[in-house]
Amino acid sequence: MPSSPSSSAQAARDALAVRLTHLRKDAGLSGKELSARCGWHPAKTTRIQKGEAAPADADIRAWCAACGADDQTEDLIATARAVDSMYMEWRRLHRNGMRKVQEDFSTLHENATVCRVYASNGVPGFFQTPGYATALMRRITDFQGTPDDVADAVAARIARSRFLYEGNHRFVVLLEEWVLRSRIGDAEVMADQLAHLLSVMPLASVSLCVIPLVAPRVIWPLEAFYLFDDRHVVVETLTAEINVRQPREIADYAMAFRELGRMAVYGSGARQLIESAIAALE
Known part of the structure; x- marks a missing residue:
């Protein structure tokens, strides 16, 4: 690794x-x-x-x-x-607001056939609802002290979801169960977000798996990362966006994704964990 x-x-x-x-x-x-x-x-x-x-x-x-x-x-x-x-430090990337970064991510998705995502700290942007995205991006803006263009940034992020339905794109997503249980926004916002995950699961372009909290770990929790085909990895840390293009390291992230996938449940197992998280909000 x-x-x-x-x-x-x-x-x-x-x-x-x-x-x-x-x-x-x-x-x-x-x-x-x-x-x-x-x-x-x-x-x-x-x-x-x-x-x-x-x-x-x-x-x-x-x-x-x-x-x-x-x-x-x-x-x-x-x-x-x-x-x-x-x-690239987030504060530098967001020095004029967050919209531009969201548009850049859309370009990455547009140019990739397969996007593999390990999400350990939040729902991936292309799965987010407007309410969830607004709550999350508002908190990020406040934390970083960067210009407030949350409304425009949310619109640009939500627009990314079109790739779930357009073109020859495929999204393979591994979610830590913690993401389902961590409340972003109020209970209504979180319930809507979890319900949206259930609605996108049947899409032909989507493979959504969940790593249960109780799963024996074959690999430790990592920073969230996006693997675009086998040519580019974007790693998201607290302070920076890391772009990895070295073949050796890309291979390491691909191996990590496979190892993380060994711990995940999918289909009805993943759906049950999402439904359980919804029930817990009640």
């Missing part, structure tokens, strides 16, 4: 640091000489080469100019920006 959900980002940052280091060495420059040409302290060069500091666009331009490698500038800048996008 991945040792850290941000390990892909760090590995890519290290690879960029190696490229910059090789560029300096190929130019026959010491770290101090390159620093002098760039006009910054040698400690900055050291941090960049160790992958401890992410170089800005201007830093890369100065580095390439100092090494006489202007032809590599744009490629290195594009690489650095890709690394930066792997680990």
Whole structure:
């Protein structure tokens, strides 16, 4: 299993640091000489080469100019920006509100044939009702202190549910039973959300399974993650969205999904757990 959900980002940052280091060495420059040409302290060069500091666009331009490698500038800048996008803090993503992130997720779903989801902290967005989404996103906005565009963000999130009915899309979802029992909004909102889960279960595009609270664990509870086909994993932590694209790590998440699935019940077993959660609200 991945040792850290941000390990892909760090590995890519290290690879960029190696490229910059090789560029300096190929130019026959010491770290101090390159620093002098760039006009910054040698400690900055050291941090960049160790992958401890992410170089800005201007830093890369100065580095390439100092090494006489202007032809590599744009490629290195594009690489650095890709690394930066792997680990994105929610407050940064939500700096102008939450709607844009919801629209970006819609694009991911549109381009994926199979989306496998392990949901340990809430109902996946494409299954959410307006009431549940509003209660959840209102709390997230308050917690993060980011601009309030909850109404627009909810509309964008709910629009994602169209992929359950349109195109050749398939959704395989593993829910921890805790998600069914954790009340988001009031009892009426939660009951409506659970009833909606029952209504989408018969869809041909949906495979919804539940991991019972009492199931013997063959793998520990993990952060929620979305596996888009076998090419991209999005991991959701408290503070950040992690984008994993390394094949080795994608394979790890796929294996984790299979292991989690071994503990789950589906069909009538999953329906009974949802109905039990509804009954508990009464």
